[in-house]
Amino acid sequence: MLEFKITPIKTSEILDVAKFIAHGYFDDIFFHWVVPNDDDRLQVITNYYLAYLSVAGCVSHVARTTDGELVGATVWLPHDVDASVYEEIDKCAGIYQPNFAEVADKSHANEPTEWPFYQLVAVVAKKEKQGLGIGGALLKQQLDYLDEIGIGTYLEASTPYHGGGVYGKFGYQFYSDLMHFADGIDLYPLYRPAGGFK
Numbered sequence: 001m002l003e004f005k006i007t008p009i010k011t012s013e014i015l016d017v018a019k020f021i022a023h024g025y026f027d028d029i030f031f032h033w034v035v036p037n038d039d040d041r042l043q044v045i046t047n048y049y050l051a052y053l054s055v056a057g058c059v060s061h062v063a064r065t066t067d068g069e070l071v072g073a074t075v076w077l078p079h080d081v082d083a084s085v086y087e088e089i090d091k092c093a094g095i096y097q098p099n100f101a102e103v104a105d106k107s108h109a110n111e112p113t114e115w116p117f118y119q120l121v122a123v124v125a126k127k128e129k130q131g132l133g134i135g136g137a138l139l140k141q142q143l144d145y146l147d148e149i150g151i152g153t154y155l156e157a158s159t160p161y162h163g164g165g166v167y168g169k170f171g172y173q174f175y176s177d178l179m180h181f182a183d184g185i186d187l188y189p190l191y192r193p194a195g196g197f198k
Helices: 011-025 029-034 038-054 084-110 134-149 165-169
Strands: 004-008 059-065 070-078 117-125 152-157 179-182 185-192
Touching: 004 070, 004 134, 011 038, 011 059, 011 070, 011 117, 029 038, 029 084, 029 179, 029 185, 038 070, 038 084, 038 117, 059 134, 070 134, 084 179, 084 185, 117 134, 134 152, 134 165
Parallel strands: 117 152
Antiparallel strands: 004 059, 059 070, 070 117, 152 185, 179 185
């Protein structure tokens, strides 16, 4: 059994966590579409998450083993995050800005408007340590807190969602319209009210 500790991210960890997340999403089918050039993808995704991790209101937790190895991370943004973060993303996206802009436009059109929420924009476990409960523990860390204060959460999954998996386990359900970008490239909008759907 893997032993790890979950803690809030420190300012000194932001770059390392952004790089960690970028490595975790490097082979993700969705990010292959957003940044199709393998030579550019790692740096662009790193800068993308650096923008999120640096904006006011971002909540991030990391999981580290007892010897300090980074094995997991989550990134959450409040629904009313400072819009300047999207200007920063436009800068770091470079030639891939149109793809990032399409994602942002469809995301804003799909997300809840009736109530405040936190959006989960990243959950990554180290590839060699997947299946050991890291991602679930990281999700539970923030969801327990949001349940206490009565705020729901929203996310856009890049893998097909049919009511199961880790998100279904935590009470997420399909919400709004499927976000379609290209053949085989879709995002699945999911919502979870405080306490989860019963």
